[in-house]
Amino acid sequence: MQTLAQNLTSQGVNASLTQLIHTLANTSKEISHAVRHGALAGVLGATEQENVQGETQKKLDVITNDMLKDALKGDDTVRGLASEEEDYIVEVGDKGEYLVCFDPLDGSSNIDINSLVGTIFSVLPAPTGELSESSFLQAGRQQVAAGYVLYGPSTMLALTTGQGVQLFTLNPETNEYLLTTEAMSISKDTGEFAINMSNQRFWEAPMQTYISDLLLGTIGPREKAFNMRWIAAMVGDVHRVLSRGGIFTYPTDNKNPQKPYKLRLMYEANPMSFLVEQAGGKASTGYETIMDIQPSEIHQRVAVILGSANEVDACLNYHGLDYSEEPQL
Ligand SMILES: O=P(O)(O)OC[C@H]1O[C@](O)(COP(=O)(O)O)[C@@H](O)[C@@H]1O
Ligand SMILES: [Mg+2]
Numbered sequence: 001m002q003t004l005a006q007n008l009t010s011q012g013v014n015a016s017l018t019q020l021i022h023t024l025a026n027t028s029k030e031i032s033h034a035v036r037h038g039a040l041a042g043v044l045g046a047t048e049q050e051n052v053q054g055e056t057q058k059k060l061d062v063i064t065n066d067m068l069k070d071a072l073k074g075d076d077t078v079r080g081l082a083s084e085e086e087d088y089i090v091e092v093g094d095k096g097e098y099l100v101c102f103d104p105l106d107g108s109s110n111i112d113i114n115s116l117v118g119t120i121f122s123v124l125p126a127p128t129g130e131l132s133e134s135s136f137l138q139a140g141r142q143q144v145a146a147g148y149v150l151y152g153p154s155t156m157l158a159l160t161t162g163q164g165v166q167l168f169t170l171n172p173e174t175n176e177y178l179l180t181t182e183a184m185s186i187s188k189d190t191g192e193f194a195i196n197m198s199n200q201r202f203w204e205a206p207m208q209t210y211i212s213d214l215l216l217g218t219i220g221p222r223e224k225a226f227n228m229r230w231i232a233a234m235v236g237d238v239h240r241v242l243s244r245g246g247i248f249t250y251p252t253d254n255k256n257p258q259k260p261y262k263l264r265l266m267y268e269a270n271p272m273s274f275l276v277e278q279a280g281g282k283a284s285t286g287y288e289t290i291m292d293i294q295p296s297e298i299h300q301r302v303a304v305i306l307g308s309a310n311e312v313d314a315c316l317n318y319h320g321l322d323y324s325e326e327p328q329l
């Protein structure tokens, strides 16, 4: 099996991006170690702090953020970083070629129940000139690399540099990432969907109708039975979609009119969309392709519908219908 280093060489990834990917991968090994020690190290539970998005930070949100921040500060290929757990962008070095956006611990509500969590990252080119928040506001299409690390029964790294999606598994004996899937590929069709059903009454009409039709199964207009899964960590749900197909969505809802979307564009939706597209799937908000959105702020949130291409298209068809009167198909 190829090591991560061998694989990056065989892909022809340039030296500076290779260095940055190693920094991220090596830090993920330390995070994996910290997550695995959980209660033994006293790192479970919440802090007293909230992040800029008004969410109470878990101790591990803060610890993993600091681990990544410190590691990236020591990497001269990095010009700046943006994190879910940092209110503002952080300037790193004035010569670095890259900007890194990350969610240090995705699905952190799973931490206290010893369930799946992960790290998500997105690498953008650093523009020349002064660094400011606007340097980061590039469409997902500009990403030069993206990936996630899943801290599950195995620690796995899914990575794209725009040449398909490679999946590596951390060998616990040697502490090395080894290539276990050369090209992840999402089946075009699926019989599996992932959504937080408890928000059903808050969704827009297209999503209400789409999901109701899935639930009708063989007796509904889709004439097909669908199964449902919800890990409550995007990283786990997207990993399942990449592994065996499916549709994952966190749609627009009106539960809190100030916050119609949950997932963050720069460090959740964009990197996952890059991976999904590279594996042959699709990613949309329902109305636009996620990777084409021009961001307006680093902590911007968006609706997300991603996964098996034909199923995403089926869902998008509902968004094209007129719901001004009774929803009809
Ligand atoms: O609590 P819900 O509605 O199930 O939401 C779960 C979603 O929220 C998230 O946990 C948000 O990410 P963070 O844990 O990084 O804030 C996603 O990973 C996941 O898909
Ligand atoms: Mg997250």
Ligand SMILES: [Mg+2]
Pocket (backbone or CB within 6 Å): 061, 084, 103, 104, 105, 106, 107, 108
């Ligand atoms: Mg997080």
